[in-house]
Amino acid sequence: DTGVSQDPRHKITKRGQNVTFRCDPISEHNRLYWYRQTLGQGPEFLTYFQNEAQLEKSRLLSDRFSAERPKGSFSTLEIQRTEQGDSAMYLCASSRDRPIANTGELFFGEGSRLTVL
């Protein structure tokens, strides 16, 4: 068990470019979450998957954002036409399904920091 892995760890891009982040969850975890964290704030929920199904999307997730989890394994978060306001840490987390693990404990990756110039 190597934990939740995210790539890249840092991304600097120019406004208007597209960026994609990848998340590899803990292998036996069916649920995968994306959060966004800006400086001095707690993480905010973006979206989550149960296996390959995207079950909920936050209103924070504008049309420029899309997330996928093909085959229920790794997930990608793509941001199109980036804006300076997209600069943030994008965090991925995974957990077991319930009721297999009733606690619902989330395990987070190290995050992908995006800077939009």
Place this chain on the structure above:
Amino acid sequence: KQEVTQIPAALSVPEGENLVLNCSFTDSAIYNLQWFRQDPGKGLTSLLLIQSSQREQTSGRLNASLDKSSGRSTLYIAASQPGDSATYLCAVEGGSEKLVFGKGMKLTVNP
């Protein structure tokens, strides 16, 4: 809408002190509450999770308590060490199966 508050936003203490970190939430209908630690520029590390039916959880020098009816949780850190310096985040999960976080409390333990 669930709101989570952590006060104060920052705390600086000398090494060896016993600490109490506070977390309050507005909707008592929660599934669980989780405390995390975050080092600068890093992801979140889970410290303790308390299910709604529990009153407290302990791990080493850490003890977390939960009072659902009053919408409060505390994280107790015994004999603080410089290595405990980090931001501590509280998060609650309600029926929506996603965590709502506070803004965190930045702890500095001075040698």
